Amino acid sequence: MLKINKLHKSYPIGDSSLHVLKGIDLSVESGEMVAIMGSSGSGKSTLLNIIGMLDEADEGEYVLDNVPIKNLTEKKAAIYRNKFLGFIFQSFNLINYKNALDNVALPLYYQGLKRKERIEKGLFHLEKVGLRDWADHLPNELSGGQKQRVAIARALAANPKLLLADEPTGALDTKTSHEIMEFIQSLNDEGKTILMVTHEEDIANMCKRIVRLKDGVIMEDTFVEQVRASQYV
Amino acid sequence: MFDRDLWREIFQSINMNRTRSLLSGFTVAFAILLFAILFGVANGLQNTFAEAFVDDASNSIFIRAGRTTKASNGLQAGRRIQFKNKDYDYIKEEFGDKVQYITSRLYRNVNASFRNEKNSYTVRACHPDHQYLENTKVTYGRFLNQSDMENKTKVVVIGRLVEEDLFIKTTPVGKYINLSGIQYKVVGVFEDDGGDNEERLIYMPLTTAQQVYGNNDYVDQINLTYNPNLKFDQALDFSNLITEKLKDRFSVASSDQRAIRVRNLANEAQAINQMTTGLGIIILVIGFGTLIAGVVGISNIMIFIVKERTKEIGIRKALGASPKSIVSIILIESILITLIAGFVGLFIGMGVVELAGPSLEKYFIKDAGVSTSTIIGATFTLIVAGGIAGYLPAKKASRIKPIVALRDD
Known part of the structure; x- marks a missing residue:
């Protein structure tokens, strides 16, 4: 599904440069649910951004679903992002002047679907996250958990191969966090591959595999017994 | 570009920030408003100038005689110069094909009456060529012709206003009109764009007038148009040559400005053309x-x-928006704001010109207005202007990196 080989990335800071990723090797199979952990500055977000094609590595190979991701033009990157990836952000990143349905349907717009089809699919995914009745509401009329669920519906709308979540519960309270995690687990149960960055142990333990990063290298890569979020809800 | 969803996106964005869109459009609206008003006023001025010339062919030369102001060849100053038929013949023969049309003019004031209607008018006796010199439009009947000249027939062609004054219940052509005691047959009625005074004239064959009013061959004025193929400089040379030859013919000092006066419309037309262009x-x-x-x-x-x-x-880029779609949103929004604002300005401007137009006529601004071609031109200019205005911002937007944009502050 996803194969990364000797990935390097550094950022220029003034005259010198900061070496953030120092040779990452990672391979994720279809249907996995992986947590990437590490303290701040460990490079976990940078890794996620490179996997999400929001950023490009300086060195190394990255193959996603048998497609080598290299030297992408902006246009090509846009198409790949739209086709392969769904993003879930810590701060939701909904477009605040569009209602829930329009937000969910936006990736479908960039896929070139007709409006009728977009509405149909958008409503289907809102239904899935349990917010069909909230389709007409603007993001600022929704609670944090609801916003994240709309964001998840949006990430699912284009039917991506890989879901990338950057601290999906970082802005939520414990109870809502568990609700969101329960939903993400159910998506994984249906077969979606999920990659998530988090710094919370209990959230990480709800995944099936934990990759720990420190100073730009992988310290530990273990499969764990998944803790079901449903027991807390 | 004509994708309905794209327009939906753009209107949503404009709507989201109504004040901002309104304010940004204001400058453009104001610019176009100013432009429309200025343009309308300039058009009006141009119309006024143009009208001053519709009366006469623009390649006209007028030759008048006066009194000498300087002694010359043993003759005293103050001598009166009188043109005669032979001077007309002289010019016609001397300058040959440089002359297009030529006519003499003789003026007399008459009291005209038809049945019970009476009024006084000016008779302008002339050659048949006069019709082309003055842009005279014959509405009924005919103008004077060569046979009238040869037979000295007592016929007249009357102006539209003469017809209105005297022929209240009947048509004038074929009727006899009394001019200071002599009956003339009306053979035609004419219109002239030169204004009411021109349409209060009565045209009569020159030979008839010379016989009736004094039985001589005197002429008040000679008008001609030069060959339109002459260039501006050649036309000026031509009128200078006429002046020179005539001064010589009447023994007038070459520095005498009053005795022989030659007015070349090319001179004035040129000056006014330059002014309106400027x-x-x-x-x-x-x-x-x-x-x-x-x-x-x-x-x-x-x-x-x-x-x-x-x-x-x-966010849009992370969800798969191509740089092109981002560019078109910004660019079209910019063009749309410019275009709408521009049209608002244009129509307000046109409205102002339209409303103020009639009261501007006393300032020599006639029929001030903005033409359709100007509107089309303005639309095109506005689209280009909006495109230019949006280009830089759109370029900037397309270069936004999602990773930078999404970083949590």
């Missing part, structure tokens, strides 16, 4: 200057909008 250029410069100010204003605000929407653009 005026047009000034208005274009002012109009474009304000338009550029408007474009800079819109561009500025669009850059601000892009900055404000950086995060949103980042």
